[in-house]
Amino acid sequence: MKTRIIPFLVAFAMSVHGVGVSAQQLSLPQISDYLNQLQTAQGGFTQVNGDGTLSTGQIYIKRPGRIRFEYNPPQESLVMAGGGQLAIFDPRSNTGPDRYPLSQTPLNVILQRNVDLTAARMVTGSVSDGTITTVTVQDPDNPQYGDIQLVFTANPVELRQWIITDDLGNQTTMVLNDLTTGAPIGDIMFNIAAEMRRRGFE
Template sequence: MDKTRRTLLAAPLALALLPGAAFAQQLSLGEISNYLNRLQTATGGFTQINDDGTISTGTIYIKRPGRVRFEYDPPEQSLVVAGGGAVAVFDGRSNVNPERYPLNQTPLSIILDDNVDFTRANMVTGHTSDGTTTTVTAQDPEHPDYGSIQMVFSSNPAELRQWIITDNAGAQTTVILNNLQSGTSVGDVLFNIRRETANWN
C-alpha cells in the first residue's frame, strides 16, 4: 500500500477533546455500539494528521451504513468517497483516478457497518477510560491483518470525538472531528463514485 493510499484510506477520526470536561463514567461496549447504530447521518469538519506528520483539513459526511465522504480543503487536491461497498480515492497528483478498494478491507468499515456490535468475540482489543473519555480499539475479528481503529468517545451524551486508524503496514492516521452534527440531511449523490469519477476527469 503506497503512502497516499495509506494516508487517505486509513483516515482515523480524531477529535480534539474539550478542556475542563467533567469526570465521566466509562461507556460500556453496548452503549457505544448503540450510539453508532443510532448515528445514521452526520456532517462536520475534520483535521487529519497523517503518518508523516502533515496536516489536512476538510468536511466529512457520514451516511450509515457503508457511506462516508472526506472533502479536503485547498490546497489539498484529494477526495475520498465510500459507497456501494467500495472506497474511491481521488488524488490530484495522480494520473489514475480513482484508486478503488473494498470497504470491508479497511478498519473504517467497522463503524460504518449496518449493525455495529463491539461485544463480538475478538473484535475489541482495548477498552479504557481516562475519567473524561472512553477509548475503544477494534479490529475485524476475522481479518485482524486489515488493521485496527481506535475511537475516542465523550459521555453525557455519548459522542465520537476522534479516531486513529492503524493500517496493515503499521502507519497511523488521526482525524479530529470538529462540530460533528448528527441527524443532518445528507444526499445519496455525495457517495456516488461513478458520478464523482465523471466530475473529476
C-alpha cells in the same frame, strides 16, 4: 490491498455540540448503540498525518457504508466510500481513482448497518481515565487490515477522536470541528460512478 491506502485514507474523529464529560467507563453496548443511532453527520476536520503534517477539509457520513472526505487546498484530494467500494481521487491523476473494497479497510467495522462491539475478538482493548473511554476495534476475521481507536466522552455519549493504525503500524488521527448529526445528506455524495463522470473518467 496496497498498504499505503490506510494512512492516506484517513482516520477520522467525530464530535457533536455540547461536550459531556463523566467519570465513568462506557460499556460496549452503550458505544454500539451510539454508533447504530448515528445515521448522518457532517463537519470540518483537521487530520494529523503520520509525519506530523496537517490536512483540513470536510467530512460527510451516511451509515451504513458511506463516507466522504473532501480535502482543502493544497491537497484537494477526495476519498469516498459507497456501494461497498472505497475510491481515492487524486487531482493530479488523469487515470481515474484508485478503488478498493470497503471491507478491506478498518472503516468497514463501524460503517456496518449493525455494529456490535460485544462480538468475539472485535474489541482488542478498552480503557478509561475517568473522563474518556478509548476502545480499539478491528475486523475479527481480518485483523491484518488494521484497527481503529475510538475515544468517547459520556453524558451524552459522544465520539471525539478516531485513530486508524495500518498493518505497518502507521497512525493517522483526525479531529472534527462543528460536526452536526441527523441532517439529510444526498446519496449522490457517495456515488463513485457519478463522481467519475463528473471528473470526465467515464
